[in-house]
Amino acid sequence: MPDETKPTLIGLSREELGEALGTIGIPQKQWRMRVSQLWHWLYVRGVSDFTQMTNIAKDLRSRLDEAFSIARPEIVSEQISVDGTRKWLFRFPPRGAGRPVEVETVYIPEEGRGTLCVSSQVGCTLTCTFCHTGTQKLVRNLTSEEILSQILMARDRLGDFPEAHTPQGAIVPSEGRLVSNIVMMGMGEPLYNFDNVKKALLIASDGDGLSLSKRRITLSTSGVVPEILRTGDEIGCMLAISLHAVRDDLRDVLVPINKKWNIETLLDACRNYPGVSNAKRITFEYVMLKDVNDSNKD
Template identity: 45%
Template structure:
């Protein structure tokens, strides 16, 4: 099996699909990794081939993790030669990987040309009532445009959206990491759950994220249950409504505050889409429920910030806010990063907050902090962003000014 898969992917799938049949010998090859089945079927039809070839190739790529067309033995030699000339199967380049003592794995991928930018992906293993679970936290953007005040990713600024190949490539690589030394015929998918909760706001990279999730659900690819694919958003209301029309996956909301004044500070997009609009959008999303749907409830993500959003009145506000929304609440101990303006709520404060919500009838859990020894915990994904927003530069100047004030007062 070729190991050339560890190379940067800069191909835009949709553009490539449209232009591939007319490529010259010197043109950039088409990356098949990020194509959904409809996109790949069109690609093969444009090549003059039967569209069922798409399903065959997708199985080789996503179920057997094969990147060498010569190994795709149920495809004719002539077609394999043609694909070798004009196509490739490339995940983003892994520039660093680290495995935590608790089993958490983190990869740093280089995306883009030259030195490019770096994005991070985390896999979290766990045991639950269904057995062994491996949850992969996938990034959707290089940096993040939303600048939530408690998140280290936002302090790096924003460069661009990830392509479909760069998004699905994270899942491909996480699975491949368990299968690299396993014979092709014995390989199987290891990742059981995906959460679009890594770097970036998924709904601001809508088309690429949507098609990547379609690949995750496709039986010719990863065949994941729609209940095991979760998209997390800070509250891009119009896109939540669009998502309800386009795909059935689980929805998580990065809430973090229970009134508009505080949420405006912590999650600035709230100024555009305040809590009333966000909760109404979640209710509409649940309203699209169907048989065996993933939309049974909305997961509420709530980072516990010491003295900021962890008071008893905040718990009471949450009870009122969510009373008509089927939801499960996930309390997340804050994971500090250098110069963070917040501290982590005490264990007793978090437990008290949980008890108030549980007593009110909510399913409320406290997330176990995992991977913090390799900076892989929630809110700690930083990467390296060629920041076109200049936010990282402004953040560094602000920190330097604060440090200077502290030194002068000391």
């Protein structure tokens, strides 16, 4: 589990990594090279211990270890289904005066792909009537580090980093990765934690690191309309709408955020989503609830 007394390097932009190196006396003229080395070890090789960074001098590794953390969160539980689906409960250390928090992350293997469902908040402010997370109060937003750490942990557990062991019987997707797709559909509303989600997803899609295609990253929102355009412009990922009703009166009950941004307003935002086309489509999610939203008219 990360040492909360040390700042983490996970989730920092390249610029922030350089500034962090400056705090331990690394000359600015070396930042670009050192940042490139760290980025490779953190996001290509997936190391969680500075001693494994073998192309960095031993004394510098010691200085990094004294000043910073790159440790993974604690695994509280790991459940593995017969079809290879995995669900983890991760525990992150306190932030400030808070307490440790726990979030769920789920991996779903399919033929040709492996999808990781990532959380963005601890709890949720929305009260969607069919969602268990909606029964929990919002504790706090997850940081960019905590969002990224879910991806790193999944790759650790699946043996999905270079030279790692692939679990027996795993379905290897077409491009050779077990985690090939990311969906921001875990605990919380991602667009109520926009800045941290953006930062994490831009690192996840960085071609020199985790290198996930933005076409394989999908952000699901209940309909935070003002942030939908920003998502397309600033993140550039795929979009999914948690719809669940086609009438405002019913959606007001099932997805109460509809009272603020109704279906017409939401669909207008979808039509204007940057890059949307026949080739780049928006997904609409719809939970079928017996005798509620499953009629022929619906």
